[in-house]
Amino acid sequence: MGVSGCGKSTIGKLLAQELDIPFFDGDDFHPESNIQKMSNGQALNDADRQGWLETLNDLAKQQLAKNSCVIVCSALKQKYRDTLSLNINAETNWVYLSGSFNQIFDRLNSREGHFMPSELLISQFETLEDPKDALKIDITLTPENIIRTIKSGLMNTSEFGLFGLGVMGKSLCRNLANNGFKISMFNRHVAGVEVDVAKNFKAEYSELSHAKAFDDIAAFVNSLQQPRRIMLMVNAGKTIDYVIEDLLPYLSENDIIIDGGNSNYKKTKERNTYLKTKGIHFIGTGVSGGEEGALKGPSIMPSGDKEAYKNVAQFLETISAKDKNGLPCCTYVGPEGSGQFIKMVHNGVEYVEMQLLAEVATILESLGQNPDDIANTLDSWKATANSYLLEITATIFRKKEGDDWLVNKILDKAGNKGTGNWTTIASAELGVPSTLIASALFSRYISFYKEERVQLNKNFENSNTSELNVTTNDILEAYQFARIINHYQGFKLISEASNKFEWHLNLSEIARIWTNGCIIRSTLMEDLVAVFKHTTNILTNPELINKVNNYKSSAKKVVSECILNDVTTPALAEAIQFLNGITTKYASANIIQAQRDYFGAHTYQRLDDDSGKSYHSNWN
Structure with a gap:
């Protein structure tokens, strides 16, 4: 790109020959009306250019479907460049041939047979908006040196950088590489603790043969195309801030940092505001799916600067899971820290889903089922209540170690990484009764008091007679009842936050990107995609109203029997209490x-x- 006469066609042809890809001169695609207008000494306006720019964009897409190409075009304004790279932004590299007015005016006067007179050059300089994301090259260099500069500046750099090679970071790197992206990977060097992590990781997997491995920040940053796209996969909290400060000296204006960890949404907003003052874009991104999801396709929830997201969309959407219609389980969520907020709520809903399955298993055990029986029961529920967590829980109960089931050997202390706590705090701050999430969180806290539980067990009689008068179908319906209430509360919290912070979140789209790749994917979530197209409150949906009414008697029966027999079911019980409360006139x-x-x-x-x-x- 550049004003007419800067040498675009000459350099473009040489570059295309060097790379053995097709060459196209944008001037050849002008409609006759544009050519006639310029020949008459009139400058083109935006309306004149729009159709021409769209034609070149279509041309680029057609060529990308085959391989690649070189297109030369003046592309003087940013909005022209936006049109030219529409939907192919991540696959577009800009080269800006820059020179003074006098240099280019002299060149135009010596050029024969071109329809644009040199007198129009001044209008091009007046229109020109210097690109911020292009490789800028001085036209006083020889064509050979210009080609050499382009190749070293663009062809040998990586498209995407990933900072932090923990479990999730490694899986995302492999996912990116498997999808054909040229990546750079960084992991810190700590003598005797973390040495050559990136280098050794690269050597371990063949798909990373073209990836670049670094333990030096400057070299890592300089290996990336501009604007640089760097995804951080490091521990949430102060570590993120330390990493940002380490990166800043090497970054350039309009570079993009993506935080893919479980950061607090308030901190994401603060970092976004801070980095704006540095000219750096910040995208807070929720990522769900665990190690396997990160490798095969996670659910991704990006938020922040929408224009900056366009520059990373292709990478994130390509590596994400796909829904039943083949669409990526990744979408721009909204501004500020909204992506981190909905990931936080996702984790809160996840806490409850896990707790409900743990309670269900406890009830089934009280009915006399062994782990294989429990697995069989859960498997039989897949036809009506399937979810990823249901599937893995059934698998867990089948796993044996020696003559006993492994689950029986695991210490009954449940850990947490803080997101359930954050969700409960956010609910309290927003005045939203997310009672099931709080119940699931506090159940984990109670489990951690193992020694005290053992002591108090001796002090209080437990009637646990194992005479529960319930069927497995009663338990299934109680489970389905509580899951609907859980999803009501989770999406209610998202909806209230959206209203308070003016995020304008699309609940249907959030449910859609949670239908695959993430930990809480389920058939219920698939149903909610359609439900949220008509309401923000799932308890106003006729079908779900019928289900709740039909399941409630089973839920009351199961919880009552558990209370009478001292079987602990806090989440199942809270689901009933909440519905009673929210429906009390x-x-x-x-x-x-x-x-x-x-x-x-x-x-x-x-x-x-x-x-x-x-x-x-x-x-x-």
Whole structure:
């Protein structure tokens, strides 16, 4: 690209010959009306150029389907370049041939047979917007040196960089490489602890043969095409900030940092604001799927600068899982830290789904089922309540070590990495009753008090008679009931956050990208894609209303039997309590408000006065 007369055609032809790919001169695709206008000494306007630019964009797409090509075009404005690279941004490299007005004016005057007179050159310089993401080359260099500069600047650089080679980072690298992307990989060097991690990782997998491995930050950053695309897969928290500060000295304006860890959405917003002052784009991205998902296709939830996302969309959407229609389970979620927020809620919903399956297994065990029996029962539920977590739980119960099942040998302490805690805190801050997520979180906390549980078990009688009067179908329906309530609460939290922060999140699209690749993928989630096209509240959907009504009696029966027999089912029980609360027309909160007014003069409103006026009473 560059103004007319800068040498685009000459350099473009030489480069195409050097790379053995087709060459196209944009001037050859002007409609006759444009050529006539310029021949009459009139400058083209944006309307004149639009169709021409779209034609060149179609040409580029056609060539990319075969291999690649070199196209020369003035592309003076950023919006022209946006049109030219529409939907192929990540596969487009810009070379800007730069020179002074006098240099190029002299060249134009010496050129014969071209339809544009040199007098129009001034209008091109006035129109020209210097590109921020192009390889800029001085036209005073010889053509040979220009070609050499282009090849070293573009052809030997990587398209995408990944910083941090933990379990997820390694899997994402292999995923990117398997999809044909040229990548650079970085892992820190810690003497005696982490040495040659990237180099050794590259040697381990054949698909990484063309990847570049680094333990030096400067070399890693300089190996990337501009604008640089760097995805961070490091521990959330201060580590992210330290890494950003380490990278900044080597970055250029308009480079893009993607945080793919489980960062707190508030910190993502702060980092986004901070990096804007440095001219760097920041994209907070939720990634779900675990090690296998990261390798074969995760669910990806990017947010932040929408224009910057266009520059990384092809990479993230290509490596993501695909839904049942073949669309990527990756979509631009919204501004600020919204992607990290919905990943946080995803993990909260995940906590509950795991807790519900653990409770179900406990009930089945109380009915006398051994782990193989439990696995068989869960397998039989796949026809009506299938999910990834249901599948892996059935597999877990079949695993044996020696003569016993492995699950029986695992210490009953459940860990957590903080996202369930964050979700519970966010719910409290937003005033949203995500009671199931809190229950699942606190169940994990209770499990961690193993020694105290053993001690207190001796002090209190447990009637656990294992005489539960329930069937496996009762348990299935109770499980389905609680899962609907869990998904109601999770999406309610997302909806309330979207309203408060003005994120304008699309709940149907969020559900869609959670139908494959992620840990909470399920047939229920697939149903919610259509439900959320008509409502933001799944408990207003007629089909789900019928299911909840039909399943509730089984849920009450199962929970009641468990309480009578001292079988612990906090999440199943909370699902019933929550539905009772959210569907109670006149709640007991009037008593609480009266109490508050009594001891603290907090006032109250009256049912017989709809003006909103506050009242205070002398209660003595």
